Amino acid sequence: MITKADIILAVVLLILGLGSPFLLRADAGEQSRVIITVDEDELGNYVLSEDRVLALTESGLKDLGKNGQKGTGGEEILNLIVIKDGSVRVTEANCKGNDCVRMGPITREGEIIACLPHRMLITISEGGETPDVVIN
Amino acid sequence: MAVRKSTELTKRLATCSALTALALIFSYVEVLIPFSFGIPGIKLGLANIVVLICIYTLGAKYGLLINLARIALVALLFGNAFSVVYAVSGGLISLAVMLIAKKAGVFSVIGVSMAGGVFHNLGQLLVAALVMQTSRIMYYFPVLLISGMITGIVTGFIATLVLRALKYLKK
Incomplete structure (x- = not known):
């Protein structure tokens, strides 16, 4: 009922299916955005390709400029977020775990850095238009 | 001779009509009871059983005709403008791949059906990527590929049983 060719086809399809997420992973392009949510x-x-240093404080997100030269006006920094050379990373955090710092940089679309103590998410997303409607 | 030929044609017409009706009923059953397993975009594709039986008993031409008739009827009865585009792309790519796989001669009905199931989903996904103008939807490909394999194997198995009962396949 099942031939050898069937099994070979099934194995090839399975390998394709399980391997394609790695082949399809899109590198972030020029249009990629860094979205920070709390x-x-x-x-x-922000645009991923423009260098920038951001500080999350109690009063919100502050743009510290290209090299972080601007201060926060004395406010405590909860997370220091650095966008540099097309990657985003958290370099400082005032929590105990520092998981977000240890995650290192993210560079690809769809990648996320999460900071649970401050309920913050940093996402790299595709730039440009989003779909108007998704049909089931 | 002429009489026999017209009898043969009438017989084929009747068989095709019955198969089209059966495919339509299968599609209707899936509208009523979606076997979606909680994942959007996944269907069992019961109508594929009919298409398989058709290409194995009547041939490629009739498979195409029955599939197109089914898609047109389903679109008129339950569909909308978008569902037609998806149904046609999935249906035609799947049929083309199944015919190629059948012609290759090395696959069983189950293997042919499995290839058809995978390419049905792939065809729909490509159209979805075109319609929505985003390639990000291709991330869904692994899910649809594996589900297409599973549903293809299930429908291929049922078609095998039917074709055996009809004596088109040896045990």
């Missing part, structure tokens, strides 16, 4: 409120949306 409690699902979008606080910032």
